[in-house]
Amino acid sequence: MLNRVRSAVAHLVSSGGAPPPRPKSPDLPNAPSPQTAAPPEAPRSPPATAGSGSAAPAKTVEARASFSRPTFLQLSPGGLRRADDHAGRAVQSPPDTGRRLPWSTGYAEVINAGKSRHNEDQACCEVVYVEGRRSVSGAPREPSQGQGLCFYYWGLFDGHAGGGAAEMAARLLHRHIREQLKDLVEILQDPSPPPLCLPSTPGAPGSSDSSHLVGPQSCWSSQKEVTHESLVVGAIENAFQFMDEQMARERRGHQVEGGCCALVVVYLLGKVYVANAGDSRAIIVRNGEIIPMSREFTPETERQRLQLLGFLKPELLGGEFTHLEFPRRIQPKELGQRMLYRDQNMTGWAYKKIELEDLRFPLVCGEGKKARVMATIGVTRGLGDHNLKVCSSTLPIKPFLSCFPEVRVYDLTQYEHCPDDVLVLGTDGLWDVTSDCEVAATVDRVLSAYEPNDPSRYKALAQALVLGARGTPRDRGWRLPNNKLGSGDDISVFVIPLGGPGSYS
């Protein structure tokens, strides 16, 4: 995430390029705790995923706490050094030997050109088995009773101000999702509508929903229809929140000082759920058509939410910032003149007479990649950042950042997908220099050069996308073929074929 956290960049600059102190990788409890909601290591589903199980046991991750790359890259110590080389910027992918990623997913990544010591992107690809916590009826579960659920999971985590938050999210977020889904195992497998109310404890009688209906004439006596899909969306939303809360709790002990954007995909029961908090992006390329599966959350796209919060809770601005937006900084000598402004309710601009408090620094300022909240951070959703303060101040930024993702759902069963239909996930290192259309063109060019049943085609595509965004070193920088600057940021890409489980694994 290049130029994304001003304080971090300032640190690099002021120390002459020396890296900032790197937070120690957190050593998280592996046992679940009702208090911390830290979920245990996910048991994998052996029958369904024998050929695609990708992740090494979690303790392997913890063993190389000083610098980690995704375990599915299976990097040797020498490979790890090469992956960490800012000069060479070698593109990394899982080896052809060994297990393939689920669905023959393609993956590639490259380190930044020097903006931070290590690659602060992280990635995770897992098949997660969810065992139900209890039966819906409240009766204790018999081992033979019902089946658990399996979900496929891909996650990209773009860290800033250190790699700690991204590493922690890559290791734990899918377990939080599993934890949230545990109560839903039976409900999701039952075609009847989800119960609105569940008994408090196993064995207690559940309440019948329809018995509480009074009549349809008044607004509060009706009952809403809740879909299975919306339960999964709610589970993912809450998992993000629990992950963020865990980071808040454990940030002191484990020095999880940074934050990260999170883009995750969950495939469950025929549907693909894409959850995004930050400025990574997901698109589906289907028969050449582009289907956006996420939107970016930045100070510009979330201006009105941020301004509303500053307006309703002025104490969060500490007397240093104004919630109003101005098209440029106001000079003290302009007091009394009339300046264009926008408040939390406006999308257009109007003139207002400049008053003393308008001279405060604007809560939201800048444009494009230079847009910032409180002059500090350029993304407005993600995990972590609990220690983030306004530069030279004790004012916390976190209340303005939201950990909640936007979740979009794509029903895989509604279309007959061909082997060239893919879901592409990328961190902003890809999208800063590559348009959706350019990605779709690369999808077409690369996949058509491979046999449809060649499982290595998706890895080749991921590599081509990363290479295309990185460019080659010449003319004082990494350059694209058109001589424009390539991305100097960390770049990570997943290419997920949409044939679904069974078709390619």
Next chain:
Amino acid sequence: MLNRVRSAVAHLVSSGGAPPPRPKSPDLPNAPSPQTAAPPEAPRSPPATAGSGSAAPAKTVEARASFSRPTFLQLSPGGLRRADDHAGRAVQSPPDTGRRLPWSTGYAEVINAGKSRHNEDQACCEVVYVEGRRSVSGAPREPSQGQGLCFYYWGLFDGHAGGGAAEMAARLLHRHIREQLKDLVEILQDPSPPPLCLPSTPGAPGSSDSSHLVGPQSCWSSQKEVTHESLVVGAIENAFQFMDEQMARERRGHQVEGGCCALVVVYLLGKVYVANAGDSRAIIVRNGEIIPMSREFTPETERQRLQLLGFLKPELLGGEFTHLEFPRRIQPKELGQRMLYRDQNMTGWAYKKIELEDLRFPLVCGEGKKARVMATIGVTRGLGDHNLKVCSSTLPIKPFLSCFPEVRVYDLTQYEHCPDDVLVLGTDGLWDVTSDCEVAATVDRVLSAYEPNDPSRYKALAQALVLGARGTPRDRGWRLPNNKLGSGDDISVFVIPLGGPGSYS
């Protein structure tokens, strides 16, 4: 606005169908005041609109304060009685004699089937001339210097809990827009980018924008590009706010006790601005294609904004409401069980253990036309409602209602419009029983029955749309041809041909 304000409906029911006391029509000052920003009567632009000037002088509106319909209907006392007849529900349109509405706009309306004593919809169609307040340079204006601006204006106002707010908005909102545009007259006619800063007083030196640039490297030293279009959007947004503030100030003296949805169209310098606050709707039908030009603001579509406000300002809930949403009312005996819920951050649902405060009434409840904020009101944007309280309580609703419209812009110059391309505005009485596609089909059917240059075709279309939504009286109610219930609400429709000024006037 049928079933829209529960308290009003409850009043009707409890008094055996007798109408609630009707607020006296406000008698507003016609002179502008810097404090109240009540703009004066708009001078009309004689040369451009001689053939289309539609509105009678404002004093005519005020003369029939006890029950008013739009002046352009030119209703005689007998016609006014017929328009007020709930049994006959005669469709009203401007007469064929006399001046046509600008652009040969079609208009039709019908009163409700008995839910309120009078038709609480109001409409306005004006050509408004804006004289600049001062020159951009700050120098006093010479009479010969520059030209004023002319805008075309259409407004639909759907009142609730009385017709006072809708009447006041129909009479004054376009003047507030004119007032906001006064400062922009020269700026909008100057093709160079708008100045970011203006001198405080005429004659004072303006500040040069580029001289304050520090450098491009930091976020706050850049300057945003502000378009002419966004200035018009800002002017409309602020005009809505000034209108609402005027209603708040004058509500006691003039008993403007109700509120209204507002849907207005401004045509200015080649662009159509559609501003909507409430649940009216505007669509363009162009070559058979439907282009939505507004969205509805209801407790359902604005759930998360409302919940966030209740969460951040719990004092607004008065200890009586919870900001959480539940799919149905919780019973006290369910305490401790687990119920589905959504908070301000969630689009999905999850289970939570029911606690004591979850038994409070939900801030947002119900679905569709029965959705309510604080069990009281079914729209979340509009003008007025400053006296609206939660039923049997002193808790005000207004903080949850927003007067700010969403403004969409349509550039008329980007397409070559044919005489069958129209912008259709309708209050919810139309859209409750008519889909966008049905409207488009009616557009095609009616317009094809008329010569393209017959200016009466748009009035015929508006009448057909109103008749199609009203139906005919049979089987205990107004029925559509398919025997479904027609709309018992007030129904008002504008049909605006998109040929623009000069083409049809």
